[in-house]
Amino acid sequence: MNPAKNEKPRKVFGSICQEAEARRNAFKEAPVPKIHIGMATCGIASGALETKKAFIEVLAERNIDARIHSVGCIGHCYAEPVVIIDNPGFPPIFYHQVTPGKAKMLVKSYLEKGDPLFEHVLGAMEENDLIPPVSDFPRFNLEKRVVMEKCGLIDPEDIYDYIAEGGYSALVKALELPPEEIVTEVKNSGLRGRGGAGFPTGKKWEFALEAGKQDKIVICNADEGDPGAYMDRTILESNPHQVIEGMAICAYAVGARKAFFYVRAEYPLAVKIVSKAIQQAKEIGLLGKGILGTQFDLEIEVFQGSGAFVCGEETALIQSIEGKRGMPQYRPPYPVQKGFMEQPTVINNVKTFASIPPILGNGAVWYRGIGTENSPGTAIFSVVGDVVHAGLVEIPMGVTLRTLIFDICGGVPNKREFKAVQIGGPSGGCLPPDFLDTPIDFDSLTGAGAMMGSGGMVVMDEDTCMVDVARYFLDFTQKESCGKCTFCRIGTRHLLNTLERLTKGEGREEDLEQLRVIGEDIKDGSLCGLGKTAPNPVITSLMYFRGEYEAHIREKRCPAGMCRPLTAYYIDLDRCARGCDACVGCCPVEAIFTTKNRKKGVDQSLCVKCGECMVACPTEYNAVIKVSPPDLAPVIERPVDD
Amino acid sequence: MVKLLVDNIEVEVDEGKNLLQACLDNDIYIPNLCYIDGINRVSASCRLCFVDIEGVDQPVTSCTVRVEEGMVVKTDTPPVRRLQRTALQLLLSVHVVDCGHCPANKKCELQRIARFLKIGLKPKRLEQFLKEPGIDTDHPFLDYYPNRCVLCGRCVHVCRNSRERSFLAFARRGFDTIISFYGENEAPDLSCGDCFACVEICPVGALVPKEKEVP
Structure with a gap:
């Protein structure tokens, strides 16, 4: 033990803890039901505001005393709006898809009459004799929550809620230690940056520490922009203090007194919650001047990024805070050498900072016990697309893709076949079923041609066209390229143009080689990470789904039937029911006509291939058939009007 | 002063000098467009000045490298030329090649680099994309x-x-x-x-x- 240990922070923090405990106990021990409602952006989008309003109304109407506790997101998007009801005498129960109507029913049946309405229960939050606990389900028990441990359980807008759960005790611990020891602890934990590149966090901090006494800057990169990724948003909206605590520990360890929170402006709720959290931390002396009675000062400023994907790249992000156009700079010098205003700057992702308090609290050895040798800890993915239990999943590194997609997330819905998984956002790769047994860690994913990225994961079923997916991602990167360097600015435009031609059936045999060659050159020649990874969706899909590309070019056929110019709808006259007009009514362009014997035909010259007729055709007939290439559709003559 | 070997020619330059500038000073031409001598932080955006440096896996842009004693540099390896040619072809694919009516004709860097890399000004490999409108006249001068x-x-x-x-x-x-x-x-x-x-x-x-x- 360090003899010069600073006891002061612990003493000052003690009184804050007492306050938190007192508030927590008053809430917990009140003999009334507590209703926890998930109120992050995802919950609100699914109707949590209406649900909350319904609870308030019906509680008032029935004159029932209950506490409504707004919490963040627990990560189970498929079940939103999520409500946990803690009714005295019962275990806390997790309810899914709680609409306003369900909310009213729950109050009337459960809170008034003691019937928990089993048909709406997902599970109990703890072991009991009445209801199976959620921990019996793989969606819960295969997860390992380190970063998201408190997400969805505490009120993000109440700092005492976080403190009562043990929050800020890691900062207290840190303030008692010399900075070098903190950096060593983080290094020993093996934590790698969760922004995507996987650079060892401890090493980065060490560089900053070694830069000496000059002013330093800490930046939290919350400019999450990958399509389909929302891990950072959820963490900020559900438990902002864990990130702030991590930033404060970092600032203390590297010797910074100024920090920025770079949150994208498209996350208004996150901006609001983070700003409030910083304010609250300041009010009780956890930020600002002389933190917890020490000499350590820290100001955290929220900076709103205004809509450029490339600003998630660290050098562009710094340019953006400096008030310049967000264009990446050549590295080295790295930000940790010369960053914001030429000062050494530590930039870490939200998840990286949020991993720091648990690491410091439980020790590096504990953290190393989770995950794999070279990628310790947990990974958070937003698993979206064609999966049953979509949402945020935190798993120990090393779990296979198969376990994540099929066991935890319930596999592909509607009896469809799994086709591919896109990992790492627009810079990642598409992996086919052969790669399902790949363990999820930085090195294995890179080896397979995808990348960890920041944690976006899109699962695709057999109805997905891989050429179209590549086109979608290239369209994204092309629009989000900053335009600075030749390869990214012009090269991605050529890739996109070629892919667009392929999806229209105008592909040429030499296109495949051209895509590969230009893709490789963009990879090798680009200035920043965005350009270097932009061709990945093309290169990997070309590698693993070459047959699909060839079908588009040689047969003008889209195997998944997704590329509209390569498909056609026709009506099977043997199945079509005489006199049924369902398809006629729904066709937006009047392409469907009635034949002489009162069956239906599609006028291919008018059809826009929206597929509405296929949806409208009653299932007992299923007469609308989609084919690719379009010339497979038999021609049915439109009768000449009399 | 440090000594380095560029294309098997021994070159002596000031320590810490920019590699691209060091080569240009010694009459070793490396294609470049965005480089400005003496700038604090180079732009490195044109992606043309690639060279191979012994001990480094991939070609690197010479404008972002500082010379070191004993550095062995090659300016014309196949990987270097491949990237340079692609970069130039990409630039030309968005360029109106109408040299006769261009004031830069005969002193144009693109013409010089195309000649140096032995590629035509109208590459057949890539389609051409042009911006609309082709001229911005808002500026008073x-x-x-x-x-x-x-x-x-x-x-x-x-x-x-x-x-x-x-x-x-x-x-x-x-x-x-x-x-x-x-x-x-x-x-x-x-x-x-x-x-x-x-x-x-x-x-x-x-x-x-x-x-x-x-x-």
Whole structure:
């Protein structure tokens, strides 16, 4: 033990803890039901505001005393709006898809009459004799929550809620230690940056520490922009203090007194919650001047990024805070050498900072016990697309893709076949079923041609066209390229143009080689990470789904039937029911006509291939058939009007 | 002074010097468009000045490397040429090749680099994409031709250096990126005078003084 240990922070923090405990106990021990409602952006989008309003109304109407506790997101998007009801005498129960109507029913049946309405229960939050606990389900028990441990359980807008759960005790611990020891602890934990590149966090901090006494800057990169990724948003909206605590520990360890929170402006709720959290931390002396009675000062400023994907790249992000156009700079010098205003700057992702308090609290050895040798800890993915239990999943590194997609997330819905998984956002790769047994860690994913990225994961079923997916991602990167360097600015435009031609059936045999060659050159020649990874969706899909590309070019056929110019709808006259007009009514362009014997035909010259007729055709007939290439559709003559 | 070996020729230059500049000073030409001597932080955006350095896996841009004692550099390996040719072809694929009517004809850097890399000015490998409109006449003294511009950013830099703020800036993003005269309302008030530093430094004739302004 360090003899010069600073006891002061612990003493000052003690009184804050007492306050938190007192508030927590008053809430917990009140003999009334507590209703926890998930109120992050995802919950609100699914109707949590209406649900909350319904609870308030019906509680008032029935004159029932209950506490409504707004919490963040627990990560189970498929079940939103999520409500946990803690009714005295019962275990806390997790309810899914709680609409306003369900909310009213729950109050009337459960809170008034003691019937928990089993048909709406997902599970109990703890072991009991009445209801199976959620921990019996793989969606819960295969997860390992380190970063998201408190997400969805505490009120993000109440700092005492976080403190009562043990929050800020890691900062207290840190303030008692010399900075070098903190950096060593983080290094020993093996934590790698969760922004995507996987650079060892401890090493980065060490560089900053070694830069000496000059002013330093800490930046939290919350400019999450990958399509389909929302891990950072959820963490900020559900438990902002864990990130702030991590930033404060970092600032203390590297010797910074100024920090920025770079949150994208498209996350208004996150901006609001983070700003409030910083304010609250300041009010009780956890930020600002002389933190917890020490000499350590820290100001955290929220900076709103205004809509450029490339600003998630660290050098562009710094340019953006400096008030310049967000264009990446050549590295080295790295930000940790010369960053914001030429000062050494530590930039870490939200998840990286949020991993720091648990690491410091439980020790590096504990953290190393989770995950794999070279990628310790947990990974958070937003698993979206064609999966049953979509949402945020935190798993120990090393779990296979198969376990994540099929066991935890319930596999592909509607009896469809799994086709591919896109990992790492627009810079990642598409992996086919052969790669399902790949363990999820930085090195294995890179080896397979995808990348960890920041944690976006899109699962695709057999109805997905891989050429179209590549086109979608290239369209994204092309629009989000900053335009600075030749390869990214012009090269991605050529890739996109070629892919667009392929999806229209105008592909040429030499296109495949051209895509590969230009893709490789963009990879090798680009200035920043965005350009270097932009061709990945093309290169990997070309590698693993070459047959699909060839079908588009040689047969003008889209195997998944997704590329509209390569498909056609026709009506099977043997199945079509005489006199049924369902398809006629729904066709937006009047392409469907009635034949002489009162069956239906599609006028291919008018059809826009929206597929509405296929949806409208009653299932007992299923007469609308989609084919690719379009010339497979038999021609049915439109009768000449009399 | 440090000694390095460039294409098997021994070169002696000041320690810490920019590798691209060191080569150019010693009459070893490496294609480049965006590089400006003496700049604090190079742009490294044109992606042409690649070289191979012994001990480094992939070609690197020479403008971002500082010379070191004993460095062994090759400027014409196949991987280097491959990247340079692709970069130039990409630039030419968005360039109006109408040299006869271009003021930069015969002193154009693109012509020089194409000759050096032995590729035609109208590459057949890639389709051509042009921007609309092909000319921006908003500036009181200058016309800007986006389909000649290589977006090297030298004009932006030189303008910023010759006054407290740059009258030129990058605008838009991705493929649509252009040089813009910020903002359009201010354009008539621009006090460029007879500076034309941007016109002089432009490697390709994308910025041209308006006819009436030329004495």
